[in-house]
Amino acid sequence: MRTTLAGPTHLRADAAHNRAKIVEAAHELFRARGADVAMSTIARRAGVGVATLFRRFPSREALLTEVFAEQISRCEALLDEAVDDPDPWNGFRRLIEFMCAEQIKDRGFAEAVLASFTGENDYRHRRDRAETAFERLVRRARQAGRLRPDFATSDLVMLLFANGGLRDAPPEHAHALSRRLVAYLLDAFGTAPGPGGAPLPPASPLGLEHAVGPAKR
Amino acid sequence: MRTTLAGPTHLRADAAHNRAKIVEAAHELFRARGADVAMSTIARRAGVGVATLFRRFPSREALLTEVFAEQISRCEALLDEAVDDPDPWNGFRRLIEFMCAEQIKDRGFAEAVLASFTGENDYRHRRDRAETAFERLVRRARQAGRLRPDFATSDLVMLLFANGGLRDAPPEHAHALSRRLVAYLLDAFGTAPGPGGAPLPPASPLGLEHAVGPAKR
DNA sequence: CTCTAACTGGAAATGGTGTTCCACTTGCTG
DNA sequence: CAGCAAGTGGAACACCATTTCCAGTTAGAG
Numbered sequence: 247m248r249t250t251l252a253g254p255t256h257l258r259a260d261a262a263h264n265r266a267k268i269v270e271a272a273h274e275l276f277r278a279r280g281a282d283v284a285m286s287t288i289a290r291r292a293g294v295g296v297a298t299l300f301r302r303f304p305s306r307e308a309l310l311t312e313v314f315a316e317q318i319s320r321c322e323a324l325l326d327e328a329v330d331d332p333d334p335w336n337g338f339r340r341l342i343e344f345m346c347a348e349q350i351k352d353r354g355f356a357e358a359v360l361a362s363f364t365g366e367n368d369y370r371h372r373r374d375r376a377e378t379a380f381e382r383l384v385r386r387a388r389q390a391g392r393l394r395p396d397f398a399t400s401d402l403v404m405l406l407f408a409n410g411g412l413r414d415a416p417p418e419h420a421h422a423l424s425r426r427l428v429a430y431l432l433d434a435f436g437t438a439p440g441p442g443g444a445p446l447p448p449a450s451p452l453g454l455e456h457a458v459g460p461a462k463r
Numbered sequence: 464m465r466t467t468l469a470g471p472t473h474l475r476a477d478a479a480h481n482r483a484k485i486v487e488a489a490h491e492l493f494r495a496r497g498a499d500v501a502m503s504t505i506a507r508r509a510g511v512g513v514a515t516l517f518r519r520f521p522s523r524e525a526l527l528t529e530v531f532a533e534q535i536s537r538c539e540a541l542l543d544e545a546v547d548d549p550d551p552w553n554g555f556r557r558l559i560e561f562m563c564a565e566q567i568k569d570r571g572f573a574e575a576v577l578a579s580f581t582g583e584n585d586y587r588h589r590r591d592r593a594e595t596a597f598e599r600l601v602r603r604a605r606q607a608g609r610l611r612p613d614f615a616t617s618d619l620v621m622l623l624f625a626n627g628g629l630r631d632a633p634p635e636h637a638h639a640l641s642r643r644l645v646a647y648l649l650d651a652f653g654t655a656p657g658p659g660g661a662p663l664p665p666a667s668p669l670g671l672e673h674a675v676g677p678a679k680r
Numbered sequence: 681c682t683c684t685a686a687c688t689g690g691a692a693a694t695g696g697t698g699t700t701c702c703a704c705t706t707g708c709t710g
Numbered sequence: 711c712a713g714c715a716a717g718t719g720g721a722a723c724a725c726c727a728t729t730t731c732c733a734g735t736t737a738g739a740g
Contacts, residue, residue, distance in 0.1 A: 258686060258737055284727055295689035300729065398666030401647075404629070404640045411628020412621070423621045430618075434647040449615030475707055478717060501697065512719035517699065 265302050267292045273313045276354030280413070281310060307361035311369070314358035317348055321359075325376060329383050335392035338383055339432055342402070346409045350424045356410050394437050405431060419450040426450075482519050484509045490530045493571030497630070498527060524578035528586070531575035534565055538576075542593060546600050552609035555600055556649055559619070563626045567641045573627050611654050622648060636667040643667075 257265060271292035275283045285306065289299040303309040311318075324344055328337025349356050363373040380399060387393035405428075412423045425447040474482060488509035492500045502523065506516045520526040528535075541561055545554025566573050580590040597616060604610035622645075629640045642664040 260737065261687060264688085285729090286727070289689095296728085297690080297730080297732095298688065301687085396663050400666050400669040401643065403632075403669040404644055404667075407628045407632050407640065408625035408644055409628065410631065411624045411626065414627065415620075415624050423624065426618065427621055427625055430651040431647055434651040446613050449617050450621075452617040452620040475716060477707065481718085502699090503697080506719095513698090514700080514702095514720080515718065518717080523698095 261302075264292070264294050264298055268294060268299055268302060268309075269313055272309050276310070276313055276358075277352045280353035281306070281357035310354060310358040311362045314352070314355055314362075317352065317355055318359060318362055321345060321348075322372065322376060325379050325383070329379050329386070333392075334383060334386035334390050335436070338387045338393065341383075342405065342432065343428055345406065346424050346428050347421070349406065349409055350413060350420050353413055356406065392437060393435060397435055401435070415452070419452055422447060422450045423452075478519075481509070481511050481515055485511060485516055485519060485526075486530055489526050493527070493530055493575075494569045497570035498523070498574035527571060527575040528579045531569065531572055531579075534569065534572055535576060535579055538562060538565075539589070539593060542596050542600070546596050546603070550609075551600060551603035551607050552653070555604050555610065555652075558600075559622065559649065560645055562623065563641050563645050564638075566623065566626050567630060567637050570630055573623065576623075609654060610652060614652055618652070632669070636669055639664060639667045640669075 256262075268288065272288050275288055275291060285299060286296050288309075289296045292299070303312070321341075321344070324341050328334070328341045331337035362369045363376075377399075380402065384393065384397065384399055388395055388397065409424055409427060412420050412427065415423055426449060429444070429446050485505065489505050492505055492508060502516060503513050505526075506513045509516070520529070538558075538561070541554075541558050545551070545558045548554035579586045580593075594616075597619065601610065601614065601616055605612055605614065626641055626644060629637050629644065632640055643666060646661070646663050
């Protein structure tokens, strides 16, 4: 196989194998510890040298988008489903619940979304597609009378930032906190009167001494 | 005076002056950039050597609690007011609005609360007092029928973590996002039917490309 | 089987922290 | 106004992470 302008089209067999090991190791570490694990840690876990890691993935972002490609696709699929759902509120709710749960479960997920949706890479058209789809979903849910009229599409961004803050809580509580936050906000987004809908997920026994801010870094 | 261990009771005049300069510099930097500015940066801004900084404040936490002592006191005062307010919901609302606004405005504030309220320092009894006062406030607001019965005191912690996540948003939007989040959650915490109360603060024009995760660090 | 370009790992350069040490300076007490 | 302990700044040290470099190894085309 000769080298082309843009470099070799196919990796050598051993190189491809190493690449897969890198992605796997990065997946585990990103899930568990977030997007800012040291590159050398990833390399060590994968059993390769740091140089190999940097040769395959020149930036942390490239690695992130590769690692979380599947989850991002599932988000898009869920969004498409939601738009087609005869009950737009149901789709809206499920989309938000999925994204927030994912954001807590895989600590690197949020950064991966950011990395994919930022800059002028080839994810640009996907971002545009997702945004217009979400706008359609919101419009439908509003017209169905289930979503409050003053809901703004940017409130999704707000929610994702807020939910992301819960990752700083003690890990054993983060998930429960997130489900409670989402339940509250869905209550607030909806038009059902009062604390109407489903009962809230159980609260966590957290005191002020746990409160606030990156516990450790 | 107030340093952790029993050093000399009084500082020499020049030392006291330097100490004040340190606190001032730290205040500015913590407000603007959060609790994890480099110690050397603080020292440089204060015009002193790093050794001086470390001699006065053996740990970053000591500096944090000193710098934000005033804000923390205002929180406590507001909590006391709220407990005595004839309308407990009003006090509840004001307390939450103040704390969340402060958390956005002064990026180090949350960490200061944490540092003050963690461990076995002399803030312990203040923490206990604050917690029981807040419990009383919640109980009163519930009994007045303004707060939903399934509200848990730990939901305050949840709110603070969530609000803290908004600090990762672009700084020019963080405040508006926070006010909107707080408005939504107060809607959800309260018992007034539907999107009842005051209109929401205006939304920010944020797209998914801004979304999610520490933009820069 | 041979030979080379792709590939490798680890070392080193770079740049950024937190923390300690120490030779010098200076406020303040007597 | 003398002397000394309190106070000082900056260098030195010990990390730790990113990124580059290079001398050696090996897959796989011919």
